[in-house]
Amino acid sequence: MSQYTQQPQFPQGPTPAAQARNGLGTAALILGIIGALSGLIPFLFWLAGILGVIALIMGLAGRGRAKRGGATNKGVALAGAILGLISLIMSVVGAVILFKAVDDAVDDINKATSGSSASKEPGDSSSKGKGTGTEKGKSKDKGGESGTDSETLAAGDSAVYDDKLTLTASAPEAYSPGEYAIGHTKGNKAYKVTVVIDNAGKEKFDAALVTAEARAGKDGVKAEQIFDEKVGEVFTGTVMPGKKATVVYAFDTPADAENLVVEISPDFTHNPSQWDLKL
Structure with a gap:
């Protein structure tokens, strides 16, 4: 009599589902968050743009995988894609803000280095002494020392700057130091x-x-400024709107000099102005 060994029978259960692949959606969300935070800093617009592109691509890919049943984090992937798009927008805005700030800074530097231009306003004939007059309204070149067509101001003429600051130099008077x-x-x-x-x-x-x-004479030698108990003071303090300030300068010239070119520089933001004074 044959004996058969019967194997135990186990109930058959359902086959386990394949493991969900949620890596794309999760990575998209993380990169999207970092990209959006980078976009808040205009200087990091480039980083926000790079991370935004990557997050958008990975988020859309993760969402597609979830639709096909290969992932279970469809919402996370969608959020990553949205944050990626936001990062891209913020990157563009940050670039515009940064470039505009740089452009404004360059304009300010150019204005500071070029200086404010001045126009010539002739004085009345009684104050010019031996000086020669100039036509009113000829403007100075922004970067240069002398006026249009290399002209300078005459005694009694005024240099009127764009901000309504006016400099006036009188005719020279003989002085005994x-x-x-x-x-x-x-x-x-x-x-x-x-x-x-x-x-x-x-x-x-x-x-x-x-x-x-x-400078004095035809050779333009330096005319030293003279300091004594009567002359040689300098401008100090602040000139308020509507007010004036006066200083008397004295210069040493060769005995045979026939002219004295005086150059006054208000500050770094105003061009120097020159007066060609006949001695």
């Missing part, structure tokens, strides 16, 4: 020139940066 004067050489002649600052603008003007230089 004091016994202990600095800057005067024996045998040379000395002349004093009165410079007036008239602030007709709306902003106060810091006069501490005003400087004066001079």
